[in-house]
Amino acid sequence: MILVQIDGLKAYYTVEQDGQFRNIRAVDDVSLEIEENDFLAIVGESGCGKSTLAKVLYGALDPALKIVDGNVRLAFGDYKYEISPKGNTLPEAWWERISYIPQGSLSALNPVRKIDQIFRDLLLSHNLPFDIKSIEEHLNLLNLSRQVLKMYPFELSGGMKQRVVIALATFLNPKIIIADEPTSALDVVTQNDILELLSLLHNSKKICFVFITHDISLIPNLANMMVVMYCGNFVESGTVDELFSNPLHPYTRFLLSSIPKIGDKTEKKPIPGSIVSLINPPSGCKFHSRCPYKSDLCGNSKPPMIKVGSNKHEVACWLYR
Structure with a gap:
């Protein structure tokens, strides 16, 4: 059963810069299905739009944040809700059907x-x-x-x-809980206790979790599904087992290579370059300026999410066209 259906969602912040109002494209055309009993992890660098997506999924929109296009539909049995440019019907479901553990x-x-x-x-x-x-x-x-x-x-x-x-x-x-970096301010021991607690609640109460994190090392023993987010876009998604054993997008590979392993003495190299501006993002693939495998196509045309292999594995990269 699908609890959450995201279709072509665009959520922008409006800010004033140099006397003009500009849009920060925090979530820029993403689509996703979240099923009942999923434990979905959304991972990416700071500033890639994870927390904004969490706010939209919970319907916690502030005056600066608006839905520009697309929609989010949530279904809890006979109760159906929608978040779209036309409005937000979700607040009446807060706490009883959907809950939110905020960052901080x-x-x-x-x-x-x-x-x-x-x-x-x-x-x-x-x-x-x-x-x-x-x-x-x-x-x-x-x-x-x-x-x-x-x-x-x-x-x-x-x-x-x-x-x-x-x-x-x-x-x-509730049927679903959105947890935005719930362990970021805790020490390692307490962090582990909280993660075990979330896993217990997921298994005992059959609660669906959407777990937002920038620490990809937390995911394998916690989640069953995973989405990799970069600059407001999804670049890869699938089961945790599939993405950890067979990562396809160069960004996903960089993230996984940053995880320390016992006995591994190889030098850990940072991702080259820096995250691009969400006010004036580049054309084509937003990761192409940092990608070692880029081609002319990458800078001119945005790659769609395409299915590869099995286990719902999808990737947005022209290397797999």
Whole structure:
């Protein structure tokens, strides 16, 4: 069953530069299907549009961010929602059917409300009764004691605050959770605990996850599907096993080669060049100025996503035309 259908989505920020209003093409014509029970990882360098895509999928559009073209359709049984240039019907589904763990979620909790009051606010917004026993059982599942409920956010460690945010995001049993860099501000040990927790929730509660990260090394033991994003475009997608064993796009290969391996003493080389401007992106393939395999075609024509091999493997590269 397909939960999310993205068709030709373009989402731009409007900014003023040199006295003129210009568009930052943060998400520039992407299409994707997300199925029920998927654990999808979206990976790429900082500034490639991952967080913007997460905001659009959750319908959290701010005044500077607008849908220029395409749409996102979400289906939860009889409940159907759409995000498009015409409007956004998703907010009524927040928390109950779709939840969001934001980037920098450690500061997402109200500092002047105790944790039980924050849970009370959540339930009140959905006209649900405050059931302390259910909340305590849910916190226990996430390795949090009931004492946490009587504490303020500043009294909790970073890992505990992150668990509370995850507890809030999962309490109403949504069908899908969008997690935007949920471990970026944590130490390695706490990071591993949070990843194990997300995996547990995915398997035990059958929650679909969209996991945004710039750290490709986190993905193999967590996700089953993967999308590689560069400068607002998808450049490769497929199963995690397929992309790790048979990466095709040069950008994907560069990302995978950056993962440190035990016993590997070879020099790690950075991707040549720098990420291109999203205000004035180059024509053709946006990666061609950094690609060692580029041809004249790459600078003149944008490659489409084409299917290769099996396991839903797709790549946008003229090397495979």
